[in-house]
Amino acid sequence: AQSVTQPDIHITVSEGASLELRCNYSYGATPYLFWYVQSPGQGLQLLLKYFSGDTLVQGIKGFEAEFKRSQSSFNLRKPSVHWSDAAEYFCAVGAVNTGFQKLVFGTGTRLLVSP
Amino acid sequence: KAGVTQTPRYLIKTRGQQVTLSCSPISGHRSVSWYQQTPGQGLQFLFEYFSETQRNKGNFPGRFSGRQFSNSRSEMNVSTLELGDSALYLCASSLPGGGNYGYTFGSGTRLTVV
Numbered sequence: 001a002q003s004v005t006q007p008d009i010h011i012t013v014s015e016g017a018s019l020e021l022r023c024n025y026s027y028g029a030t031p032y033l034f035w036y037v038q039s040p041g042q043g044l045q046l047l048l049k050y051f052s053g054d055t056l057v058q059g060i061k062g063f064e065a066e067f068k069r070s071q072s073s074f075n076l077r078k079p080s081v082h083w084s085d086a087a088e089y090f091c092a093v094g095a096v097n098t099g100f101q102k103l104v105f106g107t108g109t110r111l112l113v114s115p
Numbered sequence: 116k117a118g119v120t121q122t123p124r125y126l127i128k129t130r131g132q133q134v135t136l137s138c139s140p141i142s143g144h145r146s147v148s149w150y151q152q153t154p155g156q157g158l159q160f161l162f163e164y165f166s167e168t169q170r171n172k173g174n175f176p177g178r179f180s181g182r183q184f185s186n187s188r189s190e191m192n193v194s195t196l197e198l199g200d201s202a203l204y205l206c207a208s209s210l211p212g213g214g215n216y217g218y219t220f221g222s223g224t225r226l227t228v229v
Contacts, residue, residue, distance in 0.1 A: 034217065043119075043205055044220040090158065101171040102148060103207075103218065105158035 002027040002095045006106035013081045014114050021076040021109050023065075023091030032094035033074040034103065035065055039087045047089075050074065061085070086113045117141065119208050119221035127227045133194040136224045140187050140208030147189040148218065149181060152203040161204075164189055165211065193226075201228045 003026045013019050025031055032051050036044040048059025055067040065076045074091060088110045092103040120139040128134050140147050149161040160173040164183035181191040187208075193200055203225050207218040 036220070041222075041225075043121075043222040044207075046217050046219065049217050092158075101146070101163040101165075102160040102173070103150075103158075104160070107157045 002031070002093050002104050004091050004093050004104055004106035006089075006091055006109050008109045009107070010110045010112065012112040012114055015083050016080050019076075019078045019081045019085070019111070021089050021091075021111070023074045023076065023106060024072050025074060025091070025093045026072065027093055027095060030069075033065075033067060034092040034094065035059065035063070035074075035076050036090045036092060036105075037061075037087045038090065038108075044090065047076070081111075081113055083113045083115070086111055119206055119219050121204075121206050121221035121224050123224060124222065125225045125227075127229060128196050129229055130196055130198060132196050133192060134196060134226060135190055135192050136204055136206075136226070138189045138191075138206030138208075138221060140189070140206075141219055144208035144210055144219070145187050146209045146211055147183055147187065148207045148209075149189070149191050150205045150207065151175075152205060152223070153201070158205070161191065196228045198228050200226065202226060 005024045034049045035047040038044050047063045048057045050057045050067045057065050063078050088108045090108045091106045122137045146165045148163040150158050152158045162181050163171040167183045178194045183189045203223045205223045207220045209218045210216045
């Protein structure tokens with residue numbers, strides 16, 4: 001069965017500093033990978049997705065993620081964090097054996113941005 | 116283009132009651148999925164509907180059910196509510212083959228069971 005691990009529960013970054021959020025997945029075939037962001041009391045907003053092709057994926061709000069098959073990782077990065085980036089971030093995998101009809105989410109990483 | 120609309124935004128129910136939540140997908144999206152989000156269990160898949168048929172179901176008791184209408188709108192129902200059903204219920208819609216296109220989530224319905 002597929003699974004996603006986000007090892008960092010909380011991360012604090014200074015405004016203007018770079019950010020990397022870690023995500024490791026377990027899945028036998030090529031996964032469909034997603035990063036979502038959730039602000040308090042809100043739903044999930046898609047930041048970016050990876051299906052195939054170029055392993056460096058660009059998303060919205062200046063985020064990017066790199067798929068590394070050898071490490072089963074899909075880490076999210078941003079070169080310069082803004083205070084408005086404070087939120088919870090979820091990595092998710094979609095599985096072909098379910099027709100990509102469901103997502104399996106990690107437990108999330110809460111990003112705090114310090115002034 | 117309107118997003119995924121979930122109603123109501125907030126609900127308070129008493130143990131033992133039942134509740135119905137509604138989800139209107141993005142126009143043209145025929146797949147609707149439901150997720151439960153709790154602090155303890157995180158985001159868990161409930162079920163997915165396409166063309167009024169449930170194609171996939173998560174590991175939830177039979178008290179959780181859903182349906183989809185011909186206009187792709189979906190409802191989920193929870194009967195005999197328990198305190199542990201308190202959660203944010205999120206609906207997501209996508210084009211067929213959701214993984215290819217990504218899923219768009221609504222803002223959720225916050226259900227509190229007292």
